[in-house]
Amino acid sequence: MKLTMWTYEGPPHVGAMRIAASMKGVHYVLHAPQGDTYADLLFTMIERRQSRPPVTYTTFQARDLAGSTADVFKAACRDAAERFKPDAILVGASCTAELLQDDPAGLAKTLDVGIPVVPLELPSYQKKENWGAAETFYRLVRSFTGGQERPTEIAPNSCNILGPSALGFRNRDDVTEIQRLLAANGIDVRVVAPLGATVEDLARLPEAAFNIVLYPEIGDSAARYLKKTFGMPFVSTIPIGVGATRAFLAEVRALAGLPNEELVGEAEDRATWYARSVDSNYLTNKRVFVFGDATHAIAAARIASRELGFKVCGLGTYMREFAREVREAAEEFGIEALISDDHLDVEQAIIDARPELVLGTQMERHIAKRLRVPCAVISSPVHVQDFPARYSPQMGFEGANVIFDSWVHPLMMGLEEHLLQMFRDDFEFNDQAQASHLHGHTPEAPVSVAQEPVASEILPAAETPTGDVTWTTDAERELKKIPFFVRGKARRNTEIFAARKGIRPITVETLYDAKAHFAR
């Protein structure tokens, strides 16, 4: 057993639901107990869909266990086929039904519903949501491209986009942005899947020259299968960030046999100039902690470091499947990757790294709020506010613009930062105050945080001297003159310095000695 207060991913059948809900004409019959229909509200509330997800649940109850749950499944499957008349049916079990071993695949076959049935084997006690989505997509692609012949004449500039799905972080706008960018660069996008695709579309996948995998967590296994079976190469550079978008376009154009002198769309990039403008100077070497799914975390760390001039002080993912990629990326920044799906580990790592900005998921937003560190969301899992009404891609040049705005927004503005440093006893503009442009959202923040038992539990822990280090009163007072967002770092550096030199207690002198010692 594993104690879990918060889970970064749902069970694998939720991944399968995401694929069914992404596509058109695919229905999912899920053998599951009463109550598992909660998953519908992920789609109807968080994603604000206008229709119910195409899922029929058997919702068996205790009294059904005495009888035949297999019959309940068969009835549900037959009814779903008749009522919804889908082009294909996915059948599978949720974690509880997996224990019953009713074999939905076999049962559905014997029913002979007259449409293709794709059985899913999703081990709920081993795997998680993204794996479930990838496996489901792969099974569908395999089922509907199997036996297809690749046409002899294929336009070299034709491609498919694989990976975008329902409940994916900003997938809706990423697809729009990338399709637009590809079209402007002379690339012909044939099929986008699973988002918006039909089973006929899946059958047409082998008719394109190559594939683009936008979300490897979901599209990778299908792309590998298409490569192996049809010899279709695929692009797996993720176009998040200006540099990555350029590399992506160059790679795609090369694969399509197009000249590479000119990449269309760069004119829309404002992020590069914004980051160069003097106003952004104060962003230099701000410490940033990055956590999320592998794709978004790696992309974010590279943008933070290379395009915004932050210092990446932590990088991690909750996806063990992509641990290797994240470890490799972390090496670029000289840090060790955090591979964990335990939010308490992540919280501890954030406390230890003492970042000035956290880029993470909904969970890191909660952690950052408790630690009173600015935060922006870069990856699933996310809540309803990250399925915005406005156009807000992460990918492509417009995506880079969105990213610049949303990551810089939570930080205190440069002048404000200077003034705080100069006049720290101002009654309304002191270092307990939030960034003034955020006041509207959190007017009571300083007071409530001070009173909140949870926060006080953590905050001292973050700032308490490690071991038996003592500070003189004067030194403590001097330490408080350092702006709060770097104070933790200063305290720790001073304590490390004092410990190494065997200095006790720490005086004002020690503080400044340490500052000189660690000066960059």
Place this chain on the structure above:
Amino acid sequence: MNQPLVSCATPSTTIRQRGQHEVFCGLTSIIWLHRKVQDAFFLVVGSRTCAHLIQSAAGVMIFSEPRFATAIMEERDLAGMVDMHDELDREVARLLERRPDIRMLVLVGSCPSEVIKFDLNRAAERLDKRFGSKPRVLCYSGSGIETTFTQGEDNFLAALVRDQSVHGASDKVARLVVAGSVADVVEDQFARLLDELGLEDVVFVPGRSSERLPKIGPNTKFVLAQPYLGATAAALESLGASRINALFPLGEEGTTAWLKAIADTFGVSPARFAAVTEAPRRRALEATAHYRSALAGKRIFLFPDSQMEPSLARYLSRELDAEIIEVGSPYLHREHVAGELAMLPPGVSISEGQDVEIQIDRCRAAKPDLVVCGMGLANPFEAEGIVTKWSIEFAFTPIQGYEQAGDLAELFARPLTRKAMIAGDRSGNRRAAS
């Protein structure tokens, strides 16, 4: 699958349904129970689905340090490679180390733990012994195969009551038990009214802390504040307590009838009753009247969710003059809601259980003005142009008692008001454009 039955208790038609149930499981009740009982921790023994369910349903309420968690069963637990009881003990020890302030640990059973017949009772007893009741350890089932939404609270309260025969009670003696969690503000109002009626030794279950219940015995009367407490009532009765039969305290009429039933049981004089209730009754009627025009004559269809539906329908029909088309309830405790059903006008369809597709067909055909339903159905209905009120709010909002009667009416009126406002604005824009 649909069997229209003519119930002899009421002139209405009862529809019993089997099929897909679009409802929450009992685990969901942890979301409000862990806020109500402030030193309790709820540990679900289940799967990743259970953890995902609670966190999805709780939405933004998930702090990084909530007082609930899931011990997720893994492959090796199921394969018998490890002893699940040892595993549970280890995780509980880890949890208590992290949260030494916990005074009551509640193990909550789920579908997977029930299906593999994991004996939570035994685990709870063992852990309780091991920790010397510090914290005390209880257990109940919130599994979807056994419980629907609010029934989770029923099982929890029943476990709290049953605990008395195992671990005994506090020194106090309870004369009146008010069972069912209500918002703190409602609890305070009820306590004040009961005090003014001259009642002493009143106990609210659940209380705000994990303290042991006062002694419940043959001299104890109990009244239900919520309609979903079948198992709790049975547990109280098994200790000798007897139930005061009453309407549920929704709306002016329901609250008055509820208080009157209590007052009559304890021999409170009609004059005193009238004196105590007069002012709040007037306020409740006045507040409700503001919304009557918005709801009078409106045709309302209620999907099953919390078992509060018969009481809500009675309130809508009698105090707001709405027309009720169908009242769905996941389960009907016929004895407890007999009073509610008897007050519904003839011709109202009552449905117990659900086949959601067929119920949606019925609902669409009836063309209601307002549909009370869960979050999985609400937006899809709205997209079809059918106005909805999502039902989970009735479990999370203070709606019981006199002072909340207007708020309850407002919950139903709001979606209709909103529809009118937004539609008005749109036509305004069109005029401006032309």
